[in-house]
Amino acid sequence: xxxxxxxxxxxxxxxxxxxxxxxxxxxxxxxxxxxxxxxxxxxxxxxxxxxxxxxxxxxxxxxxxxxxxxxxxxxxxxxxxxxxxxxxxxxxxxxxxxxxxxxxxxxxxxxxxxxxxxxxxxxxxxxxxxxxxxxxxxxxxxxxxxxxxxxxxxxxxxxxxxxxxxxxxxxxxxxxxxxxxxxxxxxxxxxxxxxxxxxxxxxxxxxxxxxxxxxxxxxxxxxxxxxxxxxxxxxxxxxxxxxx
Amino acid sequence: xxxxxxxxxxxxxxxxxxxxxxxxxxxxxxxxxxxxxxxxxxxxxxxxxxxxxxxxxxxxxxxxxxxxxxxxxxxxxxxxxxxxxxxxxxxxxxxxxxxxxxxxxxxxxxxxxxxxxxxxxxxxxxxxxxxxxxxxxxxxxxxxxxxxxxxxxxxxxxxxxxxxxxxxxxxxxxxxxxxxxxxxxxxxxxxxxxxxxxxxxxxxxxxxxxxxxxxxxxxxxxxxxxxxxxxxxxxxxxxxxxxxxxxxxxxxxxxxxxxxxxxxxxxxxxxxxxxxxxxxxxxxxxxxxxxxxxxxxxxxxxxxxxxxxxxxxxxxxxxxxxxxxxxx
Numbered sequence: 001x002x003x004x005x006x007x008x009x010x011x012x013x014x015x016x017x018x019x020x021x022x023x024x025x026x027x028x029x030x031x032x033x034x035x036x037x038x039x040x041x042x043x044x045x046x047x048x049x050x051x052x053x054x055x056x057x058x059x060x061x062x063x064x065x066x067x068x069x070x071x072x073x074x075x076x077x078x079x080x081x082x083x084x085x086x087x088x089x090x091x092x093x094x095x096x097x098x099x100x101x102x103x104x105x106x107x108x109x110x111x112x113x114x115x116x117x118x119x120x121x122x123x124x125x126x127x128x129x130x131x132x133x134x135x136x137x138x139x140x141x142x143x144x145x146x147x148x149x150x151x152x153x154x155x156x157x158x159x160x161x162x163x164x165x166x167x168x169x170x171x172x173x174x175x176x177x178x179x180x181x182x183x184x185x186x187x188x189x190x191x192x193x194x195x196x197x198x199x200x201x202x203x204x205x206x207x208x209x210x211x212x213x214x215x216x217x218x219x220x221x222x223x224x225x226x227x228x229x230x231x232x233x234x235x236x237x238x239x240x241x242x243x244x
Numbered sequence: 245x246x247x248x249x250x251x252x253x254x255x256x257x258x259x260x261x262x263x264x265x266x267x268x269x270x271x272x273x274x275x276x277x278x279x280x281x282x283x284x285x286x287x288x289x290x291x292x293x294x295x296x297x298x299x300x301x302x303x304x305x306x307x308x309x310x311x312x313x314x315x316x317x318x319x320x321x322x323x324x325x326x327x328x329x330x331x332x333x334x335x336x337x338x339x340x341x342x343x344x345x346x347x348x349x350x351x352x353x354x355x356x357x358x359x360x361x362x363x364x365x366x367x368x369x370x371x372x373x374x375x376x377x378x379x380x381x382x383x384x385x386x387x388x389x390x391x392x393x394x395x396x397x398x399x400x401x402x403x404x405x406x407x408x409x410x411x412x413x414x415x416x417x418x419x420x421x422x423x424x425x426x427x428x429x430x431x432x433x434x435x436x437x438x439x440x441x442x443x444x445x446x447x448x449x450x451x452x453x454x455x456x457x458x459x460x461x462x463x464x465x466x467x468x469x470x471x472x473x474x475x476x477x478x479x480x481x482x483x484x485x486x487x488x489x490x491x492x493x494x495x496x497x498x499x500x501x502x503x504x505x506x507x508x509x510x511x512x513x514x515x516x517x518x519x520x521x522x523x524x525x526x527x528x529x530x531x532x533x534x535x536x537x538x539x540x541x542x543x544x545x546x547x548x549x550x551x552x553x554x555x556x557x558x559x560x561x562x563x564x565x566x567x568x569x570x571x572x
Contacts, residue, residue, distance in 0.1 A: 032415045033299035034339050045286065049414065051337030059343075074336050074343060079410045080305035083287050087331065090345070121343065123336040125414065127303065128285060 006176055007165040014176065015044075019169035020215060022159075022222055027140075027230045029147040035123075037148025041140040044173060045130035050140035052148040054120035069115035071107055073122045075099040075137065081129040082174075099124070102137055105158075105187050105197040111151040120150060131173035132160045134185045134199065139223060146231055155227060156196060158187040159219030161212045163204060168211045170219040186216040190224040193217065247341055249493040257494045261479050268298070268488060273535065275486045276419075278426065280546045282434035283554075289407075290435025290464075294427040298488060299417020301338075304409065304427035306435045310454070311406045313397065326396020326404040328363040331355055331411070332424060338416040354424060358409070361471060361502045361511040362391070362428070390469025390504055391432070398440050399450045405437060407464070418488040421500055425473040426543060432470055433547050436461035471502040471510035472540055474532040478520055483528050485535060499525070501532030505540045509533065 006014055013019065023044030032038040035051035042048075058064045075095045079087045088095060102122065110120065122144070124137045138158035145152060161170045162183040169176070172183055182204040187197035204212065257267055264271050277297040285291040290306040315322045332354035334347040341347070396405040409431070411424045439455045439462055477487045477495040487495060496518030502511035509529070514520065520528070 032301070032337060033417055034415060035337060038337065049335075049337060051335075053340055056340075072343075076333075076335055078303075078305075078333075078412050079331065079408070080285060080288050080291070080307060085307045085309065085408050085410070121336075121340075123343070125335045125337055125412070127412075128287070 005165070006179060006181065007167065011167070013164065013169060015173060019164065019167045020218070022171045022219060023173070025223070025226045027143060027227065029143055029230065029234050035148075037144045037146070037150070039140045039143035039147055041136055041143065043132050043136045043171065045128055046132050046136045047126070047128040048133070048136040048140045049125040049127060050137070050144035051123045052120065052144040052150065053123070054148065054150065055115035055118035058117065058119040064117050067116050068112035069110070069118045069120050071103050071110065071112070071120050071122065073099040073103040073124070075102070075124045075126070077126040077129065081126050098134055098137065101134060101197060101199060102141060105138055105156060106141060106145070108196060109152050109154060109156055109189065110145065111153060114151050129174065131177045132171060134158065135160050138187050138197070139227060143227055143231065154189040154191050155224055156187050157190055157220040157223040157227065158185060158197070159216050159223055160185045161216035161219060163208050163212060168208065168215045170215050184212060184216065186213065186220060188217060188220040190221055249490060253490065254494050257491055258480050261482050261484060266484065267490060272482060272484045273531070275535070275539070278543070280426070280430055280543065280550070282430050282547060282550060289437060290431045290433070292427050292430035292434055294423050294430065296417060296419060296423055296486070299415050300419055300423045301413070301415035302420070302423040302427045303412045303414055304424070304431040306431045307408045307410070308435065308437045309406050309408060310398065310403055313401060313404045324397050324400040325393035327393070327406045328391065328409060329406060330358040330362060330409045332358060332413070333411070334413040334416070338413050354411070354421065357421065357500070357513060358411070358424065358428065361473070362409070390466045390471065391464055392466040395465045398452050399442060402450070403452065407435070416489065418492050419475055419486045421473050421475050422486065425471070425502070426539070429470045429472055429543065430547055432464050432467045435464050437464065469504050469506070471504040472536055472543070473500050473502045474536045474539070475500050476528045476532050478518060478524070478528070483524070483531070499528050499532070501529055501536065503533045503536035505537060507533055507537055
């Protein structure tokens, strides 16, 4: 099968989007009955479920901190999430690395000093993988933490960006990710525009860096609008039900 | 999920069940409402999502892949059969105890149960009151929970279809086994396998080609005979079905009855550390059998209604949107 061109002459990407266009994002919170907070997020075909348990008693006494909560993140990828079925073990290095990225991203944002001696567990489940898993995980975690009522200083919005052939593009899908494009994931706090996570694996020319980062920042702001709307709608819905 | 239960709570549930009133208002033989949706995951040959009102949420996917046949070295069987490989995983999001390696034992137990009931050569036990339809099911005895494995073979002795059945438990609200099996049955119903064309190259060599037509696919033959499970929990001197998490903690003995639509018993497993008197055991099996048949009828009706609704949408040019998690 010949390699389809990632950017058509008219400037359309392989799935018909413009370079600065995000995929269709749909999300909802409070989807699980056992978890304290949960969120389900779809970035196009990438589907992620986040569950938050906590703050609760820490499992390992040795790890308990006397003045703050500890964060624990576990990431699972379903065997049917990619085109080819593949069972990943729990100790898969890639998954552990991504989980630790998520943890590092949220440690400065969650106001952990409000919950000393306790543990906050974040469980992520990737149901379908079509590019941008890390960004989807971070966004879903933000919403799940809010749903669980855990205090945070700000939303954390994440977006991937990369250089596709001639232009900078955001929210890369699986085909774009796996071909020869560079990809960077950025997580940003929208109010202060501070970046809490930057992760890039491929080569990118330094001249193009600024453009890619700028576009990613804009993508994060767009993500914030979507996530905020979902949360506010849900809060209004709950307030209405409680007022009856 | 609470892993502890107080004596007061236990007593409350026990006494309630004696009086035929359960904690959520149901009676002993009442099942919770089952919400079913098929075709929820793209890139799979078939998928389904089952939710029991009250929490349990299971996602099942079936992927059909081509692989070499598995020949049993002792009996030499299997050269002309396809395979079904099952896997059950409980996500940590389902319950606090499934974190890290906590779910390993449960995963293993469910996987083994599924493998036993679905893909081993089982001789079904027909009851004396069974009709002629059950005898045809017994003669269609490729086992495999009713699924015709010979039909899954492409080139005998070489290549066959392997159905990978992956179940993912997303939320725990009690009664996992039943939900997993119901989801599997629905997913297999939804599964479409591409047609293959086998060419004879001569000299006993064969080559095959997979026809990539999305419209022209085959269903899994024998899917109507797939069993589902009914879990009966013995609490006190009574038994209930579809236990909630608290009721499961009060259970003395658990009985899983696998039954297919003809009323044949396809599997039986007793769990937990209590004992069951033989008379109660027979009663429970009979009850599970009857309830299982009723459930299969309801499930099939749901699947059929969904397929018809989708067909109408397609004919009207409306997009078929699966609700998945957005269903309330």
